[in-house]
Amino acid sequence: MRKTQHKQRRHRFLGLVCPVLALVVGIACEAGEWTGTIKTGAVVFPESPAYDAQHPLYLSLRLNAEYYHTWPESDSGFIFEPFLRLDAVDTEHTHLELRQLLWFKRGETWDLRLGIGQEEWGCMQSKSIGNFLNQKDYLEGLSARGKLGQPMGHLALHRDYGTWNFYVLPGLRKAQFPSQDLPIHIEENNPLYASSNEEWNIDFALRFERSSGAWDLGLTQFYGTARQPSFIPYWRRFPVGDLITTRGLTRERLLNKADKLAVEVVPYYDRASITAIDIQYAHGPALYKFEALAQLGEREDRYAASVGIEYTFPGVFGSDKDLMALGEFHYEDRTEPWNFDLLASTLTLGGRLLFNDSKNTSAQFGTMIDIDSGGTALALGMSRQIAEAWTMNIAATLFPVTPVGDPLHYLRQDDALRVEFTWFF
Amino acid sequence: MRTNPTNVHFCAWTLLAVFSACAWCAPNDEEPDGDAIVARVIESYSGFGNFQADVALRQEKGKAANRELQANLKVLETEDGAKRRKIRVEKPRTLKGAVLLIIEYKDAPSERWVYMPQLRLTRRLADVKAAGPLSEHQDALSGFNAKTLLQQRFTLLRKEDLDGVSCYVVRGEPKESDSELPPSLTWVDTEKHLVRKMQSLGEDGKPIRTLRFLDYKEFPPGHWRAQNITIDSSIDAQSASVVFSNVSFQNKFSKRDFEKRSLEFSR
Numbered sequence: 001m002r003k004t005q006h007k008q009r010r011h012r013f014l015g016l017v018c019p020v021l022a023l024v025v026g027i028a029c030e031a032g033e034w035t036g037t038i039k040t041g042a043v044v045f046p047e048s049p050a051y052d053a054q055h056p057l058y059l060s061l062r063l064n065a066e067y068y069h070t071w072p073e074s075d076s077g078f079i080f081e082p083f084l085r086l087d088a089v090d091t092e093h094t095h096l097e098l099r100q101l102l103w104f105k106r107g108e109t110w111d112l113r114l115g116i117g118q119e120e121w122g123c124m125q126s127k128s129i130g131n132f133l134n135q136k137d138y139l140e141g142l143s144a145r146g147k148l149g150q151p152m153g154h155l156a157l158h159r160d161y162g163t164w165n166f167y168v169l170p171g172l173r174k175a176q177f178p179s180q181d182l183p184i185h186i187e188e189n190n191p192l193y194a195s196s197n198e199e200w201n202i203d204f205a206l207r208f209e210r211s212s213g214a215w216d217l218g219l220t221q222f223y224g225t226a227r228q229p230s231f232i233p234y235w236r237r238f239p240v241g242d243l244i245t246t247r248g249l250t251r252e253r254l255l256n257k258a259d260k261l262a263v264e265v266v267p268y269y270d271r272a273s274i275t276a277i278d279i280q281y282a283h284g285p286a287l288y289k290f291e292a293l294a295q296l297g298e299r300e301d302r303y304a305a306s307v308g309i310e311y312t313f314p315g316v317f318g319s320d321k322d323l324m325a326l327g328e329f330h331y332e333d334r335t336e337p338w339n340f341d342l343l344a345s346t347l348t349l350g351g352r353l354l355f356n357d358s359k360n361t362s363a364q365f366g367t368m369i370d371i372d373s374g375g376t377a378l379a380l381g382m383s384r385q386i387a388e389a390w391t392m393n394i395a396a397t398l399f400p401v402t403p404v405g406d407p408l409h410y411l412r413q414d415d416a417l418r419v420e421f422t423w424f425f
Numbered sequence: 426m427r428t429n430p431t432n433v434h435f436c437a438w439t440l441l442a443v444f445s446a447c448a449w450c451a452p453n454d455e456e457p458d459g460d461a462i463v464a465r466v467i468e469s470y471s472g473f474g475n476f477q478a479d480v481a482l483r484q485e486k487g488k489a490a491n492r493e494l495q496a497n498l499k500v501l502e503t504e505d506g507a508k509r510r511k512i513r514v515e516k517p518r519t520l521k522g523a524v525l526l527i528i529e530y531k532d533a534p535s536e537r538w539v540y541m542p543q544l545r546l547t548r549r550l551a552d553v554k555a556a557g558p559l560s561e562h563q564d565a566l567s568g569f570n571a572k573t574l575l576q577q578r579f580t581l582l583r584k585e586d587l588d589g590v591s592c593y594v595v596r597g598e599p600k601e602s603d604s605e606l607p608p609s610l611t612w613v614d615t616e617k618h619l620v621r622k623m624q625s626l627g628e629d630g631k632p633i634r635t636l637r638f639l640d641y642k643e644f645p646p647g648h649w650r651a652q653n654i655t656i657d658s659s660i661d662a663q664s665a666s667v668v669f670s671n672v673s674f675q676n677k678f679s680k681r682d683f684e685k686r687s688l689e690f691s692r
Contacts, residue, residue: 033692035521035522035542037543064543066542068692070692077690104690106681106690108679108681111686118545120544120545120546120547123548123549145544156686158681158686163686211536211685213530213533213534213536214534214536216549280549282534282536282549282551282552284534284551284552284553285551285552285553286551287549287551310551311551312550312551312553314553314554320661357492358484358490358491358492360492360517360519360520385517385519388516388517388518388519389517389518389519390519391519422519424518424519424521425518
């Protein structure tokens with residue numbers, strides 16, 4: 001049943017994308033530029049999986065391309081950015097996604113963008129709570145940066161004192177989850193909505209941005225369907241199969257029962273008013289950051305704040321290497337305990353060491369500690385250019401502390417080693 | 426009373442020596458002082474409005490030998506006295522499309538922004554001179570950067586020929602006592618007031634970094650730019666060269682093209 005739904009979803013999407021591809025190829029014959037990457041790699045899980053559907057090895061291929069074409073005489077242009085992941089082991093991770101399909105026009109004091117686009121708001125590195133306009137691409141990982149393209153009309157008015165951004169957002173991109181990676185089946189294709197228009201509600205956002213000297217300020221007001229769903233849990237008694245709502249049952253209690261029950265959750269997209277602020281101050285080698293968000297929903301209220309510092313040590317320890325160190329603290333208060341946010345209230349410490357050698361070698365390291373449960377994740381990685389257009393990345397992810405009830409508990413057996421080769425074109 | 430001729434000769438020679446020394450030490454009215462020479466240098470590199478060029482940076486020797494970076498450079502002078510520089514990387518392909526924007530104000534810290542195409546993200550960078558090629562050779566990549574000169578006081582040391590060109594040699598010392606700028610020597614062409622060579626000096630007075638500005642060419646209307654800059658570092662035995670091509674002035678740039686929001690459109 002689920003596989004059929006996935007196939008239907010992919011086929012519908014391909015039906016949409018193929019004519020667009022044909023259009024783009026037509027334009028491409030005229031002019032423009034293709035850039036992007038093809039990544040191929042493997043993820044190895046040395047420990048035995050926590051859930052039956054998981055595998056010890058995943059092989060995948062990712063295409064992230066961008067076609068950019070401009071008409072200089074009219075100061076307008078076109079961006080097309082498809083994304084494709086083919087997973088040799090887990091078909092649920094295989095997906096084709098349209099990240100951008102935008103026409104834009106630039107005036108002296110304004111910019112207009114129409115189509116499917118992406119927006120990056122906020123200033124935090126590990127998690128930006130104010131960066132919520134696009135739906136996350138959870139199939140790329142629960143904490144991955146990838147996002148789904150959002151249908152939008154965006155008008156930016158540039159004034160001396162700052163920029164006003166107006167957004168009209170017709171439709172919501174539903175989140176898709178890698179169910180094989182989770183102990184719970186998510187009924188992602190039949191979500192619930194606060195809006196009677198369901199996924200076709202028209203949402204609005206207004207954002208003011210100002211950069212003045214060392215200060216950057218962003219103020220956002222959004223009204224519409226919140227992108228991040230909460231989840232309504234149901235559990236099914238074996239072997240009868242009665243579906244019983246468990247609303248009000250805590251996540252901890254339900255997960256303790258998860259071995260005995262088949263649990264399902266249904267995503268719920270709340271209608272909410274979201275107000276967010278982000279501030280960044282640069283002083284010498286330091287960047288000081290702050291973000292805050294208040295989400296007032298019909299079902300759930302959510303408050304969150306983040307503070308952080310990013311510090312650059314040039315020529316660290318008297319060497320010719322540069323170290324960029326990062327410390328961020330995220331706090332989140334939700335009335336709804338069911339969510340899959342791995343970075344709800346955490347301390348994140350990390351760094352990036354640039355070797356400044358002929359191969360552009362860099363090393364990354366980071367740790368994320370849940371301040372409530374003590375759940376801890378570690379990440380180590382290294383990137384190096386192996387040819388003019390090729391890089392190799394090696395990364396390890398470890399979950400040394402995964403208390404029961406913490407979202408990291410789902411990943412307790414998921415220590416992994418990732419090796420990737422990327423070709424840039 | 427008879428005068429001792431030995432004393433007369435001694436006094437005469439002493440006076441002559443003192444006068445000669447005074448004459449040698451006294452400032453020559455025809456020679457400008459060091460600060461005035463550097464003021465002329467800054468003047469000769471200013472007032473161009475805007476220019477752009479293709480830039481190729483190649484590390485010749487050292488740890489990063491054979492690293493090559495190709496970029497497009499655009500520079501704009503604005504009415505507030507700020508200089509805006511935009512560097513878009515073309516090569517290596519692993520960095521293609523990355524754009525660095527540096528806004529240098531006269532009396533305020535610089536702003537630095539980077540656009541990363543893979544992440545579709547524009548981020549502010551700390552105002553620090555890191556060791557990466559874009560940062561380390563930032564002055565050379567821009568052809569010439571007068572901001573560091575404004576932070577120093579200069580004394581004229583001498584005149585000398587450099588590669589057949591008559592030059593003033595001026596010594597620079599940082600104006601601020603807590604400045605991280607090292608003392609410097611600068612060779613300035615006496616005729617056109619173009620910089621021919623710059624040396625940063627170590628604590629022992631020996632050169633630690635030498636920039637040579639070669640192959641000067643005039644671009645209408647009367648702007649001179651070096652087509653080749655070599656950089657030698659004696660500390661880590663590294664050397665690099667920066668070659669400029671397709672240089673053009675008076676392009677149709679506006680301030681809009683040099684703002685943070687423009688970086689994602691910089692193709």
